[in-house]
């Protein structure tokens with residue numbers, strides 16, 4: 478049964494056929510060679526605190542999202558929408574992925590659909606995930622989503638190809654949901670919860686729900702108790718508690734100290750819940766003559782500290798420092814401090830704009 482979303486913008490469905498036995502269809506422009514101006518759809522590996530060295534697959538133009546979260550590390554949403562589109566042909570993503578994996582062997586733990594935006598807005602998602610699983614079966618495939626489109630049966634069907642799906646759920650009360658996630662008009666928390674329940678029912682992979690806690694927004698014991706109650710009815714494989722660590726889109730969004738995170742964790746007893754810890758990277762350091770571009774690709778998606786970038790891109794701290802200094806000098810990146818740490822980002826990121834605004 479379809480969900481009733483009062484006042485929801487009609488969603489453009491892709492004409493992609495979703496049969497597990499069918500071959501992915503061809504998309505316009507899918508067979509052409511790369512042009513000089515094309516930005517890679519692959520970035521990282523990103524130093525993910527929960528997945529390890531996660532090679533990012535980004536199919537969404539920045540910053541296209543169904544939410545405009547106050548804590549977003551990718552800055553303010555500039556295109557707030559629920560309309561799904563094929564922003565890039567899946568064949569081009571596969572080509573970028575092949576090229577990256579052959580240039581940087583052994584540096585990836587997992588492939589992750591993640592972006593400065595919402596990945597389920599990609600209308601060819603099912604085809605892309607199917608192709609990636611078919612071509613790179615040895616690498617686990619994850620999708621990070623805000624869960625806002627799970628009420629759509631096509632989206633739920635698309636996601637079945639992923640080994641791990643991590644939807645976020647920051648609040649179950651409408652007021653807190655609106656305040657933190659600032660959703661596209663017409664999108665309600667009730668519809669999202671209904672979608673999450675339906676997805677759990679059919680999905681055979683690993684479902685982990687991320688809850689991001691923002692001080693004075695969704696950390697009240699009553700909200701946490703309510704959230705935990707709802708999650709028990711969903712029955713995810715795990716719950717991951719997170720907080721604001723990187724510079725947020727809105728300066729008022731701040732994280733919880735460790736002691737309060739542990740207090741919050743107590744509410745989620747029986748849900749296989751944990752607090753997401755710091756990234757523990759490492760491995761072999763290699764010289765990389767494309768390092769500047771890889772740093773720009775990474776910072777194009779989210780701000781990072783130098784040590785995180787060195788660990789995830791497998792270069793020495795000294796080599797990273799040298800590249801960062803050159804990029805700062807040329808004005809390609811900017812630095813600013815947040816929570817006592819120094820972060821780097823592109824000069825055009827929304828963080829700076831939101832601070833001014």
Ligand code: SF4
Nearest residue numbers: 542544546549594623
């Ligand atoms: S945190 Fe995720 S869901 Fe929220 S605005 Fe940013 S990209 Fe969108």
